[in-house]
Amino acid sequence: MRQASPRPKSTKASAVQAEGRCICGAVRIEIDVPAVWAWHDHSPASRHAQGCAYATYIGSWKSRFRILEGEDSLTRFEDADAETTRSFCGQCGTPVLYERGRSPRYVNIPRALFTTRTGREPRYHVHLQEQAEWIYLGEPLSPLKGFPGVMRVRPSRKPRTVVGPPI
Numbered sequence: 001m002r003q004a005s006p007r008p009k010s011t012k013a014s015a016v017q018a019e020g021r022c023i024c025g026a027v028r029i030e031i032d033v034p035a036v037w038a039w040h041d042h043s044p045a046s047r048h049a050q051g052c053a054y055a056t057y058i059g060s061w062k063s064r065f066r067i068l069e070g071e072d073s074l075t076r077f078e079d080a081d082a083e084t085t086r087s088f089c090g091q092c093g094t095p096v097l098y099e100r101g102r103s104p105r106y107v108n109i110p111r112a113l114f115t116t117r118t119g120r121e122p123r124y125h126v127h128l129q130e131q132a133e134w135i136y137l138g139e140p141l142s143p144l145k146g147f148p149g150v151m152r153v154r155p156s157r158k159p160r161t162v163v164g165p166p167i
């Protein structure tokens with residue numbers, strides 16, 4: 001286990017780091033900025049694993065990534081068929097790492113773990129043809145009467161246009 005300890009700046013690969021953490025704070029990670037790339041993943045597997053419409057990741061070289069605290073709190077799920085490993089905080093359930101056997105030198109991290117800039121904007125979409133049919137596509141919204149802060153999609157006679165087949 002790697003202990004959380006301050007390291008001299010001279011050992012770091014870059015002068016700027018971005019720190020991420022799980023929701024309970026048990027796991028803290030760090031990458032050297034900039035990340036390699038950032039993208040939105042619309043695949044059913046990532047949607048299911050993260051419990052959201054789509055997952056937004058940043059990718060980092062493993063050599064530019066560090067677990068600052070809480071490595072013992074990480075629980076790993078290895079999917080042998082897909083050759084992927086997903087690590088999440090065993091205390092709060094936050095997805096933390098997504099690793100693929102085909103890309104052993106990279107680690108993928110949910111963008112939402114970082115509160116600061118990572119040096120890459122998520123300008124790419126992968127598996128777009130598999131996006132959920134219930135995803136919000138920017139349709140006009142109106143306030144829901146009696147529920148401040150709740151907006152709803154206005155009913156439409158036209159069926160929604162989705163990029164791929166319904167999932």
Ligand SMILES: [Zn+2]
Pocket residue numbers: 022023024025026027089090091092093094
């Ligand atoms: Zn946690």
